[in-house]
Amino acid sequence: MNRFEVVDLPSIYMVRHGETAWSRSGQHTGRTDLELTEKGVAAAHALRLRLAAMPIDHVFVSPLLRARQTCELAGFGDRAKTDSDLLEWDYGEYEGRRTEEILLERPGWELFRDGTPGGESPADVTRRADRIVERMLSLDRPVILFSSGHILRALAARWLECPIAIAAKLQLSTASVSCLGYGHNLADRALHIWNDTGHLSV
Numbered sequence: 001m002n003r004f005e006v007v008d009l010p011s012i013y014m015v016r017h018g019e020t021a022w023s024r025s026g027q028h029t030g031r032t033d034l035e036l037t038e039k040g041v042a043a044a045h046a047l048r049l050r051l052a053a054m055p056i057d058h059v060f061v062s063p064l065l066r067a068r069q070t071c072e073l074a075g076f077g078d079r080a081k082t083d084s085d086l087l088e089w090d091y092g093e094y095e096g097r098r099t100e101e102i103l104l105e106r107p108g109w110e111l112f113r114d115g116t117p118g119g120e121s122p123a124d125v126t127r128r129a130d131r132i133v134e135r136m137l138s139l140d141r142p143v144i145l146f147s148s149g150h151i152l153r154a155l156a157a158r159w160l161e162c163p164i165a166i167a168a169k170l171q172l173s174t175a176s177v178s179c180l181g182y183g184h185n186l187a188d189r190a191l192h193i194w195n196d197t198g199h200l201s202v
Helices: 022-025 038-051 066-075 099-105 124-137 149-159 166-167
Strands: 013-014 060-061 081-084 141-148 177-182 189-196
Touching: 013 038, 013 149, 013 166, 038 177, 066 081, 066 141, 099 189, 124 149, 124 166, 141 149, 149 166, 149 177, 149 189
Parallel strands: 013 141, 060 081, 060 141
Antiparallel strands: 013 177, 177 189
16 A cells, blocks of 8 residues: 555544533433424434435434434434443433532532532543443444433543543534544544534524
């Protein structure tokens, strides 16, 4: 092979679910199984156009309704496999609460550093994210994942071989598309696209 030849390496696309009532209000939505709002449904339909031309071979989705709805409306429901590791962070006692309320009781709290009482710790979520990474590394064709914001942010951090604390700096909008992949070879993991919402302005 010529050393300047471009090698076609697999990509891992990540889609955050469309808007729910709690994502709109800023409430932490872990395992509460909410459906999409009307706006969320429209955004998922827009995703169908955004993703239609992508050559996807493997589709994985969180068991939660908001992710499954988004996956279905985006056109991938008929071939999606449910993966429980893609469940959103279990927020325990902070389920349904807003960050500003939690900070009044616990100044300086940061989810990706501190975790939640009665819920998952950063170490728990790291283990789940690492299992997903291992599965993605075993696939040699393009993949798409449909899930929720905090687990996808943690997954991106672990794909880049960083502590998940860095995920606090990676904001992710509803119905956004991101892409993990490689640089020059399979040992060179990279972030190709992050938080793309251009399809929502059409």
